[in-house]
Amino acid sequence: MANFTRKDIGVLLARQGILIAFVVFMIGFALINQRFVAPDNILGVIRSSAILGVIALGVTFVVIGGNLDLSVGSMMSFSTIVVLDLHDRIGPVLGIPAMYAMTLALGAFNGLLIGYLRLNSLIVTLGMLSAIYGLTLTYSGGKNMDIADKEHTWFSVFGQGHILGIPSPIVIFAGLAIVLALLLAKTPFGRKVYAVGGNGVAATFSGIPRARIVFLTYLISSFCVATAGLIQASRSLGSQNTVGQGMELEVLAAVILGGASLLGGSGTVFKTVIGVLILGFIQNGLLLAGLQFYVQYVVTWIIIILAVWLDIAAKRGRLWSPIA
Numbered sequence: 001m002a003n004f005t006r007k008d009i010g011v012l013l014a015r016q017g018i019l020i021a022f023v024v025f026m027i028g029f030a031l032i033n034q035r036f037v038a039p040d041n042i043l044g045v046i047r048s049s050a051i052l053g054v055i056a057l058g059v060t061f062v063v064i065g066g067n068l069d070l071s072v073g074s075m076m077s078f079s080t081i082v083v084l085d086l087h088d089r090i091g092p093v094l095g096i097p098a099m100y101a102m103t104l105a106l107g108a109f110n111g112l113l114i115g116y117l118r119l120n121s122l123i124v125t126l127g128m129l130s131a132i133y134g135l136t137l138t139y140s141g142g143k144n145m146d147i148a149d150k151e152h153t154w155f156s157v158f159g160q161g162h163i164l165g166i167p168s169p170i171v172i173f174a175g176l177a178i179v180l181a182l183l184l185a186k187t188p189f190g191r192k193v194y195a196v197g198g199n200g201v202a203a204t205f206s207g208i209p210r211a212r213i214v215f216l217t218y219l220i221s222s223f224c225v226a227t228a229g230l231i232q233a234s235r236s237l238g239s240q241n242t243v244g245q246g247m248e249l250e251v252l253a254a255v256i257l258g259g260a261s262l263l264g265g266s267g268t269v270f271k272t273v274i275g276v277l278i279l280g281f282i283q284n285g286l287l288l289a290g291l292q293f294y295v296q297y298v299v300t301w302i303i304i305i306l307a308v309w310l311d312i313a314a315k316r317g318r319l320w321s322p323i324a
Contacts, residue, residue: 022278029285036288043167049280050169051076051228051235052247053273056254057173057180058224060272061217063255064184066197066264067114067121069218071106071128072225072251076244078136079103079229084145084239092155100226106132107222108215115214129248136241146238159235169231176227180220181269193217197264246297253303254279279303 029036055072062069079099086095110128113119147153161168184190195203196213204210233239258275260267282303283296 022282025282025285029281029289032285033288036285041284041288043170045280045284046277047167047169048284049276050167050173051231052250052254052280053173053276054176054224054228054231055221055247056251056258056272056276057177057269058221059251059255060258060260060267060269061180061184061193061220062121063252063260063262064197064264064267065193065214065217066200067214067217068125068252068262069110069221070122070125070248070252071110071132072221073244073247073249074129074132074136075103075106075222075225076229076232076247077239077241078106078132078139079226080233080239080243081136081140081145081241083230083233084147084237085140087153087155087233088148092153096230099229100223103226103229104219104222107218107225110222111215111218114218115211118211133241133245140241142241144238144240150237153237156234156237159231159233169235172227172231176224177269177273184269189213189216194265197266199265250279257303 026036035041055076059069059072079102082102083092083095083099086092086098089095090098106128110125113124114121147155150156158168158172163171184193192203192208192213195206195208196210200210203213229244232243254275255267255272256262256275257278258267258271258273260272282299286295286299287293
């Protein structure tokens with residue numbers, strides 16, 4: 001009976017350990033600082049998490065498809081700098097779609113190399129991380145970008161505006177999450193993404209165009225990055241060249257926290273949203289607890305390791321390897 005009980009506890013921790021840890025964190029942070037559960041703080045955390053969340057939505061498709069995208073941080077820096085520059089050059093009406101086109105081109109290049117040429121996604125996107133950063137510096141001449149007339153532009157509506165009293169970033173995040181959740185769960189394309197990520201060879205022999213599906217997942221990812229760049233640029237009306245630096249690790253942590261497997265074939269958009277919020281509230285709780293902001297990087301690393309461990313444990317039904 002004791003062994004049965006320990007096994008049940010192990011399975012529970014393997015499958016729901018992150019949620020259990022999140023509840024413990026929430027209770028602990030609320031006890032440390034009551035402001036943690038204040039409505040304005042909760043709304044502020046969701047708003048500040050929206051940019052990360054929008055990127056994570058796109059990366060969810062890539063990860064479920066059995067690949068990785070480590071270029072999203074540099075790509076967001078690029079899209080933010082580009083839309084700010086084009087705002088003053090040709091105006092936001094033309095500058096926004098032009099920025100989307102340029103960012104989608106970068107995503108298409110990732111998809112071409114990984115989907116059609118079958119190159120390793122880790123190597124390709126790691127290389128693209130540096131290449132896009134260099135492209136951003138070249139485009140901007142190494143300078144930060146700022147909108148000239150910040151007081152008289154409607155461009156701020158995406159990052160600073162409100163819709164029915166709700167901050168625009170939250171509305172954009174929620175709306176995009178709903179659309180992509182339906183795309184993934186209710187369409188043939190979504191089922192093909194799961195099939196390709198679960199077993200690419202079997203999917204190919206089943207008549208599923210693996211290369212095209214992988215290509216499209218990277219297009220979706222780059223579209224989400226462009227949207228996040230638009231929100232970021234609109235929110236600050238200016239940006240440094242490195243605004244997205246390091247964000248790829250936070251995005252990956254949020255996606256894995258949401259239950260998407262690094263091995264591909266599993267995950268949902270809804271759970272990714274939960275993962276984003278978990279990460280956001282934990283980071284906010286650490287700050288309210290009086291810890292310095294750089295502690296977040298250590299915590300993010302711990303969360304990634306813990307999430308990967310629990311992901312593998314959930315597949316084998318036990319926390320520890322049977323051959324350890």
